[in-house]
Amino acid sequence: MTPHRLALYWAPPDDDALHARGSTWLGRDAAAGAPLLQPALPGHDIAALTADPRGYGLHATLKPPFRLAHGYAAAREAAAALAARTAPFDLPPLAVHDLDGFLALRETAPCPALHAFADACVTGLDDHRTPPDEAELARRRPDRLTAPQREHLTRWGYPYVFEEWRFHVTLTRRLTAGEKAVVMPAVTDYLGDAPGLARRVSTLSLFVQPAPGAPFTIAERLPLRG
Structure with a gap:
């Protein structure tokens, strides 16, 4: 059965400490498709703070x-071809950052190979994308986007691609200043040294959403073979 939606993501391998700690922080393992008991966050509802990213997985x-x-089979074939022509590369160490009010892991140094990988994913599977309808476009609030972002939204179905793209592993919803003062040190401490460990980007992860509103799960990790 064709899933409702497909996404191409980077995700740490199952045996990476970041997968275990990050998934537990969010309260869900997207590889296993199972909920996880989240750490305590005194004075704050961690389940509510992480509800949005939890549905998409780490x-x-x-x-x-x-x-x-x-259909899925055709898109999977195109993704496998893209992975086959992409060489593995080193990912810079990651660290917790404030990204426009959201807390997210971001790279600590430029990585041209990472940006090229994202660009190739956007273009390489675009023939398999059903264009968004008017309601979907409206939810992106095009009136609040820059002119280049609106052009990307029209052409690629998403405003934050190419020069507008920023690598980030989302850890929370948008926070108030008071929430951030508590949550940022808490998540940094909880993740420990896992974000900064040396790691290779060696797979392309296919995440699927089986039905509208359902959480995303990892369908397959395609090895990079270029």
Whole structure:
């Protein structure tokens, strides 16, 4: 059965400490499709703070979720071909950052190979993307976007691609200043040294959403073979 939506993401391998700690922080393992008991966060509702990213799983977006135009098998074949021509590369150490009010893991040094990988994912599977309808476009609030972002939204179905793209592994919803003062040191301490460990980007993760509103799960990790 074709899933409702497919997304191309980077996600740490199952045996990476970041997968275990980050998934537990969010309260859900996208590889196992199972809920996890979250750490305590005194004075704050960690389940509410992490509800939005929990549904998508621990990941960084390469090509955002899209409805399939030609079915899953055809899109999977295109993704496998993309992975086969992409060489593995080193990911810079990650660290917790404030990204426009959200807390997220971001790279600590430029990584041209990472940016090129994201660009290739956007273009390489675009023939398999069903264009968003007017309601979906309106939810992106195009009136609040820059001119280049509106152009990307029209052409690629998402405003934050190419020069507008920023690698990030989302850890919370948008926080108030008071929440951030508590949550930022808490998540930094909880993740410990896991974000900064040396790691290779060696797979492309296919995340699927089986039905509207359902959480995303990892369908497959395609090895990079270029």
